[in-house]
Amino acid sequence: MSDKIPFTFEELVWKSWSHPARLEDCTPAQIAVLEESDPSAKTNEYYLTLIRDEQALKARSQLYNAIMYPREGARRADREFAATAESRVNGCVFCASVHARLFVTFGKDRPSMAALLDEGIGAELPPKLRAIADFAAALAAVPPAAGPEHVAALREVGYSDAEIGDIGNAVAMFAWANRLMLTLGEPERKA
Known part of the structure; x- marks a missing residue:
């Protein structure tokens, strides 16, 4: 290892x-x-x-x-942030690194992503990213703890129900994908 x-x-x-x-x-x-x-x-x-x-x-x-x-629905940056938040909770360093870079490319907010990577889900974040991070952490819990308060928080910062579904799909995809990746191998630094 x-x-x-x-x-x-x-x-x-x-x-x-x-x-x-x-x-x-x-x-x-x-x-x-x-x-x-x-x-x-x-x-x-x-x-x-x-x-x-x-x-x-x-x-x-x-x-x-x-x-x-997809071209419609939640912004690509929001999906990438959701994937990174879920990966941060699950401990998947590889996925977090990939999707952190993609978030910065699409979201143009390196400081918020650096805070998430360095400090974890509890990092200080802008309201929209805070709502995504809280939702991702609650969905990652075993058993999942995401509930109506998380959906309400996402709505409060401007997400539509369709966009909330998109963010939920990204979180759920990585809840599964991280576990598969962490079960089959590990990240290494490039040579």
């Missing part, structure tokens, strides 16, 4: 604890699933680990892409 990496904006790599599939051993159907999953999937150990069950990876990638990349 590698040294513990703190939450960071740094670009990390994810290393599988099992033996990922080798691209040259993948079937044409597996290659097609990798290509539709993510542009980097054919060189990424996470996708090459998941491709052993190509139908599950295909379904996972379609769901992920539908939740995180």
Whole structure:
């Protein structure tokens, strides 16, 4: 096991604890699933680990892409912040680093993201991000503790019911995705 990496904006790599599939051993159907999953999937150990069950990876990638990349609904920055908050709660340093950078790209608010990464969910945040962080933390609790007060807080800062659903989907996606990633491997610093 590698040294513990703190939450960071740094670009990390994810290393599988099992033996990922080798691209040259993948079937044409597996290659097609990798290509539709993510542009980097054919060189990424996470996708090459998941491709052993190509139908599950295909379904996972379609769901992920539908939740995180639609043109309508909640802003992309809000979805990325929700993913990062959930990843911060779950301890998924790899996902937090990826989605923190994406949040900064789309949301143009590095100081708020730095506070979340450095201090955790309790960091001082602008009202909209505070509502997302509280919702993510409550949804991450076991059992989930998100309730009408979290939805009301999101409405109070201006989110529509459809946008709240989008943010909830992003949080729920990462509640699952973080656990899968944390079960199969760990992040490492790039060489």
